[in-house]
Amino acid sequence: MPFNTYLYHSLHKISIILLIFHPQSLVYKMLFKSKSQLKFQNLSFLCCFLFVNSFSGFSQSKFSGKEDLLSTPGQYTVVFNPAAPVVDGKLNDAVWQNVPWTEYFKDIEGDKKPAPTWNTRAKMTWDEKGLYIAAELLDPHVWAYLKNYDDIVFYDNDFEIFIDPDNDTHRYYEFEVNAQNTMFDLFMPKPYRNGSGAMIVYNAPGMKWAVDVQGTLNDPSDIDKGWTTEIFIPFSAMPFAKNQNAPVDGDFWRINFSRVEWDTEVKDGKYVKKKDANGKNLPEHNWVWSPQGVVNMHFPERWAYLFFSKKASGASETTFSIPYSEEQKKHLWHVYYLQKDYFQKNRSYATDLSKLGINDLDFSINGEDNKLWMEATSRQFMVYISSGDDVYIVNDEGLVQLLKQNRK
Structure with missing residues (x-):
């Protein structure tokens, strides 16, 4: 236990002792009302009092209030396949048969919200040219009306991919497809929360995608099984990846998947979104592979870890460990979130960690x-964490950087 923590808990216990034995204290008078007799019921009260207080200093998480944002995201090992699948949306290639699925998707906020109505899952493989992603979305009523490339397809039900190849939360990619096989791809210089806009003019060169509907599209008169999609993203289409040619064995990216699902009803033979009493569309459902802990996909630090393995599909499984530095970064993000809360309340950043309750x-x-x-002014801040010669930093724009590295 660090000395500061030890000192805090020692002083806490001393204060309890003084509370009991100081002659003017209420507890002293209750217990020692008669010098020759202890009242049993008052002694029982004291035992309960001491029990509760002795653990009060330990009951709170070190990330108290931010646990949902600082839990460890999911991870997936993507295996190498020299024989590329045919991108036709059907998922029946031999390549896919030994490739594991992700877990079924959950609500974007995790287990605190009800499980999704319809199951969704994904799987991945790769070759020297790029990453292949397959997804299965069960749905008894498959619909999609947007048909033009770069339409904002999340206004329909859709499947979405988010990729940050260099794990710095800036310069990342988003790909969305609906059951009409309409693609919407974009590049984000940084998250919306940090003042960025989407670069919709970005088009991923060489990307391929396809959709297969198990049922009939836009037909409310029958019951469908759902739809599947395959997407190929060339490494060369993501210029901010560490290696545009191909990852090496053990490299990892940050990635997450989202399914947007709207509540609908049928009017005049067409699916339309349900509305509230004020005539506004009901909020969409956001079902994701790795829960974000917040209703916002643009928290890249919350995305899952995708490890690249050069072992072929079907070979003995390789297990990769999330790097130690990712545990360190949780402390940086804790400060970042507290600073944003502090700014929201005070219109300035805290200039000392103690003002955020971090001692x-x-x-x-x-x-x-x-x-x-931390180094901070009322308008900017930079938070550092070090272990030996490693120094990681996050600034007020949420950019993560390694200033010095000595860890192998």
């Missing part, structure tokens, strides 16, 4: 000593 700046992560510090 323990030297602590251990998995047995290694770490140090946390």
